[in-house]
Structure formats: structure tokens, C-alpha cells
Amino acid sequence: MGLENSTITTDFDYDLFVIGAGSGGVRAARMAAGMGARVAIAEDRYMGGTCVNVGCVPKKLYVYASEFGKSFKDSEGFGWTVREASFNWSILRDNKKEEILRLNNIYERLLEAPGAEIIHGRARVLSPQHVEVNGSRFSTERILIATGTWPYVPEFPGSEFMLTSNEIFDLEQFPERLLIIGGGYIATEFAGVFNGLGSEVTQLYRGELFMRGFDDDIRGFLADEIRKSGVDLRFGSQVRAIHSAGDAFRVELDGGGEVDADAILCATGRRPHVADLNIECTKVKFSKEGFIRVNEHFQTDEPSIYALGDLIGGAQLTPVALAQGMAFAKTQFSQQQASVDYEYIPSAVFSQPNVGTVGFTENEARERFGAVTVYRSEFKPMKHTLSGREERSLMKLIVEDTNKRVVGVHMVGPDAGEIVQGMAIALRCGATKNDFDRTVGVHPTSAEEFVTMRESVKN
Numbered sequence: 001m002g003l004e005n006s007t008i009t010t011d012f013d014y015d016l017f018v019i020g021a022g023s024g025g026v027r028a029a030r031m032a033a034g035m036g037a038r039v040a041i042a043e044d045r046y047m048g049g050t051c052v053n054v055g056c057v058p059k060k061l062y063v064y065a066s067e068f069g070k071s072f073k074d075s076e077g078f079g080w081t082v083r084e085a086s087f088n089w090s091i092l093r094d095n096k097k098e099e100i101l102r103l104n105n106i107y108e109r110l111l112e113a114p115g116a117e118i119i120h121g122r123a124r125v126l127s128p129q130h131v132e133v134n135g136s137r138f139s140t141e142r143i144l145i146a147t148g149t150w151p152y153v154p155e156f157p158g159s160e161f162m163l164t165s166n167e168i169f170d171l172e173q174f175p176e177r178l179l180i181i182g183g184g185y186i187a188t189e190f191a192g193v194f195n196g197l198g199s200e201v202t203q204l205y206r207g208e209l210f211m212r213g214f215d216d217d218i219r220g221f222l223a224d225e226i227r228k229s230g231v232d233l234r235f236g237s238q239v240r241a242i243h244s245a246g247d248a249f250r251v252e253l254d255g256g257g258e259v260d261a262d263a264i265l266c267a268t269g270r271r272p273h274v275a276d277l278n279i280e281c282t283k284v285k286f287s288k289e290g291f292i293r294v295n296e297h298f299q300t301d302e303p304s305i306y307a308l309g310d311l312i313g314g315a316q317l318t319p320v321a322l323a324q325g326m327a328f329a330k331t332q333f334s335q336q337q338a339s340v341d342y343e344y345i346p347s348a349v350f351s352q353p354n355v356g357t358v359g360f361t362e363n364e365a366r367e368r369f370g371a372v373t374v375y376r377s378e379f380k381p382m383k384h385t386l387s388g389r390e391e392r393s394l395m396k397l398i399v400e401d402t403n404k405r406v407v408g409v410h411m412v413g414p415d416a417g418e419i420v421q422g423m424a425i426a427l428r429c430g431a432t433k434n435d436f437d438r439t440v441g442v443h444p445t446s447a448e449e450f451v452t453m454r455e456s457v458k459n
């Protein structure tokens with residue numbers, strides 16, 4: 001598909017009508033408005049979208065909350081005595097709400113400052129250049145669909161009793177026993193959060209090894225660490241039915257067995273949030289995986305309609321949506337052809353311990369580059385020599401043999417998400433193993449392991 005509609009005209013109410021004020025939509029709207037475009041943005045739920053309201057931000061706050069229990073215990077080996085630590089769910093939940101409200105307001109101001117018009121309500125596409133919100137009809141040169149994704153909930157008897165990540169943050173009652181279904185980012189992060197806060201957590205994954213898509217060593221190592229931390233992590237396990245039992249639930253598993261739980265979190269992936277958008281009235285098409293199909297400039301099969309963020313598939317990550325929003329605005333409104341480079345996108349799973357990763361897994365690298373050399377280091381973090389905690393860390397480098405470029409960096413351990421950000425810059429710059437080797441370490445840290453790995457583990 002070619003790029004069309006790249007000039008601003010005045011025959012429409014707006015130059016750009018953005019549907020959805022999440023990470024990608026807000027970034028595109030404010031950048032476009034800043035470049036002089038007449039922009040409206042419609043949002044029917046909350047400013048900031050999934051990330052700010054029911055995703056990254058509250059999740060990370062809850063991860064912090066959940067780590068204190070372990071830290072109180074760790075501190076004893078360092079001479080501290082912590083008496084009667086107890087956790088109050090409603091304090092955490094309500095403090096989180098206040099913080100999110102503050103962020104919602106910041107997002108409003110970020111949009112208003114450059115002159116984007118915020119329309120509160122659910123938008124419906126009427127035609128390739130018309131949108132309706134709350135009964136009012138608007139014409140626009142371009143429509144940008146940035147409505148994100150929505151939790152996918154498989155159907156089986158009793159599946160209506162399950163919660164999703166949309167509800168779990170605001171539970172009235174703290175669940176003493178939580179069952180989590182899924183083996184991806186959300187399931188694994190919440191297993192750590194609720195385990196740390198004091199729930200008895202069972203996590204069920206349908207396949208042989210969870211965290212599909214991550215490096216196999218990382219997946220196996222993380223599973224061991226999570227089990228050590230007290231989560232009942234089961235593989236090859238599927239739910240057949242859920243029965244309500246008073247205030248709780250009895251969950252029947254395929255192949256026999258039951259689990260009792262006070263709450264059940266379904267974290268089985270997310271799908272494009274396009275219900276009631278009425279894009280069927282346009283030529284917008286979906287990929288076979290169910291995501292909106294776009295070209296490199298985010299243009300759909302309907303030339304005046306664009307889409308970006310989670311609902312176009314690929315890496316469903318806030319920084320990716322932000323980069324897309326920026327590239328879209330630049331291309332459309334500043335006469336620059338900007339695109340997003342999807343190579344070496346780092347990501348972190350805020351599991352306990354954390355996972356940080358950038359580049360190719362070992363299997364992907366072997367497939368893509370042929371011969372690779374792998375460096376691996378497993379150790380007890382220094383802090384746990386005194387804390388007595390049994391947690392271990394794993395670090396892994398994957399080097400392409402022909403030119404010695406480091407093409408994969410993977411880690412399980414404290415602060416892996418922080419550490420991998422810097423590694424991503426090195427990989428983007430094409431750093432070789434020799435560059436890593438001649439870089440002086442920061443001592444004593446875990447991160448220095450990445451520059452001191454000398455012995456390869458297998459070829």
C-alpha cells in the first residue's frame with residue numbers, strides 16, 4: 001500500500017480524529033496537535049488507556065508493594081528485627097487509585113496544552129471520514145484507531161466467574177486463595193504480586209513450559225525460581241469448569257483434580273478492542289491473527305483510516321505504541337517519513353524474580369544466523385548471601401559466530417528490567433562480544449557479569 005493523504009486541508013472538522021486515549025493515541029494526538037493539525041481525541045473510559053489504568057503503572061506499584069514482605073525477612077540476616085508486619089489491601093488499592101487519578105489529569109493536560117480537543121464518549125465510525133460520538137457527527141480527513149486490546153476470556157462452564165486484569169486491581173476483598181490461568185506476561189506478573197502480598201497462588205499453564213517466546217533457559221529457570229518463592233505453578237493443566245461455592249469457587253481441572261479459590265484471574269491473552277466501533281462499514285482489514293492490518297505508515301486498507309498500538313499486533317508494549325504514535329504524527333503532519341525500527345526491542349517481565357530480555361533467543365539465533373556461541377552465568381546474588389533467600393540469577397549472552405555480534409541478552413534476576421535497557425543500546429549499536437569484554441564492569445553488581453563472561457557453554 002502506498003502512502004496517501006499526507007497534507008493538511010480545511011474541508012473537514014478535523015485533520016485527525018483519534019479514537020482511544022491510550023499510550024499510542026495520546027502520543028499521536030499531542031504530537032500532531034503540536035505540529036499544527038486540528039485534532040480531536042475520543043475516549044469513553046479513562047485517560048491513558050490500559051498502561052496507566054489497568055496495566056503497567058498499577059502493576060508496577062503492586063509489584064513494589066508485594067516485595068516488602070520478602071525484604072522484611074531478608075533484613076533479619078542484616079541485623080534487623082521487624083515486628084508484626086501486616087498488609088492492608090484497601091490502603092494499597094486506594095493509594096493506587098489516587099495516583100492513577102493524578103496521572104489521568106496529567107494526560108488531559110498533555111493533550112490540552114497543544115490544543116487537541118478531548119471528547120469523552122464512545123466513538124463509532126460512520127464512514128472512512130466520519131465519526132460519531134454521543135450523537136454528534138464529525139468529519140475528519142484522517143481517522144486513527146488506537147483502541148488497544150481487551151482481555152480475551154475463553155468460554156467454558158463457569159468462565160463468567162473469572163476476573164481479568166481489568167478488575168483484579170480494584171478487588172473489594174483481598175483473595176486469600178487466587179487461581180491464575182495463563183502462562184504469559186500478565187499471569188506470571190500477577191502470580192508474583194499476589195504471592196508476595198500473602199495469597200496462596202496457583203498458576204495453571206496449558207502447555208509444557210510457560211512464557212512461550214522467551215529463551216528456553218530463561219523459561220525453565222524462571223519456573224524453578226517462581227516455585228521456590230511459593231507459587232504452585234503447574235504445567236499441562238487446563239480448567240474444565242468453575243463452580244460457585246458460596247463466596248468462593250471450586251475449579252475442576254481437565255484430567256481430574258480440583259482447586260478451591262476465592263478469585264480466579266484469567267490472563268489468556270488480549271485481542272483488538274474494536275467491538276461496536278463499526279469499522280466493518282469501511283475497507284479496514286484484519287490479519288489472520290486477528291489484528292488490524294496496516295502498512296509501515298500505519299495506514300489500513302482504507303486510505304483515510306490509520307491504526308497503531310496493541311491492536312495492530314507485534315510487540316504489545318507501551319514504548320512501541322509511543323514510538324508508533326510519534327512516527328505517525330511526523331509522517332502525516334511534518335513532511336518527514338518516519339517509521340519504527342522493530343529490531344532489538346527490549347522488554348521486561350516484572351515477575352519475581354524479574355526477567356529482562358533483548359534480541360534473539362538461542363533457538364531463534366541458531367535458526368537465523370546458523371552458528372552461535374552461548375555464554376551463561378548462574379549465581380546467587382550477593383544480597384542473598386546474608387539474607388538467606390534461596391533465589392538465584394541467570395544471565396545469558398548469545399553471540400553470532402561470523403562477526404561476533406551479541407544478538408541476544410537475557411536475564412532472570414533482581415533489576416533485570418533496569419539492566420537490559422542499557423544492553424539494548426549496545427545491541428542496537430552492533431556491539432560485539434569483544435566490545436562487551438573490553439568494557440569495564442561496575443563492581444559489585446550483578447550487571448558486571450555481562451562483561452566478564454569468558455567461557456562459552458555450548459556451541
Ligand code: NDP
Nearest residue numbers: 154182183184185186187207212267268269270316348349
Ligand atoms: P500473553 O500472550 O503473554 O499470554 C497469554 C497466555 O495465555 C499464554 O500462556 C497462552 O498460552 C495462554 N492461553 C491463551 N489462550 C488460552 C486458553 N484458551 N486456555 C488457556 N490458556 C490460554 O498474554 P497476556 O494476556 O499475559 O498479556 C498480553 C500482552 O500484554 C502481552 O503480549 C504483552 O505484550 C503485554 N504485557 C506486557 C507486559 C510487560 O511488558 N511487562 C506486562 C503485561 C502485559 P500459549 O503460550 O500456549 O499460547
